[in-house]
Amino acid sequence: MPRVDPHNSTEYWWDRHLTGLSLMSADFTTHEYPQHTHDALVIAVTEQGGSVVKSRGELQDATPATLFVFNPEEPHGGWMGRSMRWQYRSLYLTRLALDRIAEELGISEVPYFIRNTFADPDLIEAFHAMHLALEDGRDVFSERELLVGTFGTLFQRHGSGRTLIKAPPRDRQLLARAVERMREEYATDLHLEDLAAGVGLTTFQLIGLFKRTTGLTPHAYLTQVRLGMACRQLRHSPVLAEVATAVGFYDQSALNKHFKRCYGITPLRFAKAAALSS
Numbered sequence: 001m002p003r004v005d006p007h008n009s010t011e012y013w014w015d016r017h018l019t020g021l022s023l024m025s026a027d028f029t030t031h032e033y034p035q036h037t038h039d040a041l042v043i044a045v046t047e048q049g050g051s052v053v054k055s056r057g058e059l060q061d062a063t064p065a066t067l068f069v070f071n072p073e074e075p076h077g078g079w080m081g082r083s084m085r086w087q088y089r090s091l092y093l094t095r096l097a098l099d100r101i102a103e104e105l106g107i108s109e110v111p112y113f114i115r116n117t118f119a120d121p122d123l124i125e126a127f128h129a130m131h132l133a134l135e136d137g138r139d140v141f142s143e144r145e146l147l148v149g150t151f152g153t154l155f156q157r158h159g160s161g162r163t164l165i166k167a168p169p170r171d172r173q174l175l176a177r178a179v180e181r182m183r184e185e186y187a188t189d190l191h192l193e194d195l196a197a198g199v200g201l202t203t204f205q206l207i208g209l210f211k212r213t214t215g216l217t218p219h220a221y222l223t224q225v226r227l228g229m230a231c232r233q234l235r236h237s238p239v240l241a242e243v244a245t246a247v248g249f250y251d252q253s254a255l256n257k258h259f260k261r262c263y264g265i266t267p268l269r270f271a272k273a274a275a276l277s278s
Helices: 095-105 120-136 140-158 172-185 192-198 203-214 219-232 240-246 253-263 267-277
Strands: 021-028 032-036 040-047 051-055 058-062 067-070 075-077 086-093
Touching: 021 120, 040 095, 040 120, 040 267, 067 120, 086 095, 086 120, 095 140, 095 203, 120 140, 140 192, 140 203, 140 219, 172 192, 172 203, 172 219, 192 203, 192 219, 203 219, 219 240, 219 253, 219 267, 240 253, 253 267
Parallel strands: none
Antiparallel strands: 021 086, 032 075, 040 067, 040 086, 051 058, 051 075
16 A cells, blocks of 8 residues: 555645645655646655656656656656655746746746656755745745746756747846845845845746845845844843744744754854843
8 A cells, every 4th residue: 555645635735825836745654646637736745766657658756866747638658667665846837827927937837847757956955955845834935936046947958949038137236226125125025036126037037036036036135134133132141932033034943944954063062152242
């Protein structure tokens, strides 16, 4: 009998405005999918083991080194094959979700995929990270950035006709305006799409603009702004939970994680050192 993760039938909505995005996580020891279709674009990443997938009259191996992509309504099936286990994560985007993604990328429609498998390590890693972030559901700004950036890369690299996604403008004035808003609203529930619209860019263009001009993604830059404000507040208040929410982090654990990763010490140690030097 298949061993299935408890979340494998749970539907996760991206947000209240983007319906039609679902996640699945499965862990099979024996299973077979008959030929079937979905009314959604399907992306699948294998974490461990693998299976044999049949699509377009061909047999292909699902392994951690392959990204599977099935167009909406494209028949496919699969079975365990030579592997004793198949652990994988998949995403399903219906037409409503795809239209929203296209809008944020600044393209008229989502491209068609003339192949089902792609050996693209960077993209596989990106989709895996995005799936984990969406499942966690604790940082909407980061999730949106991963969603738009990863699908933009997929469409550019492997979509039929190489759908043209306009590059971000070389304009530091736009960057300055976006950064100014970050510094004004760092403690609020700031959304990536609102930040992009505020400077007249698509979400994908804003991500590219930040990468080109700062070397950081918008989420990474916003995290630095929040950490800087946290340092200021920790000099006067050692109550980490209050500081975390005051500067825009989801909770105290998120502040701890980012603070230690960036500065090499915990916020509490920083607060204690600041108190001794004052």
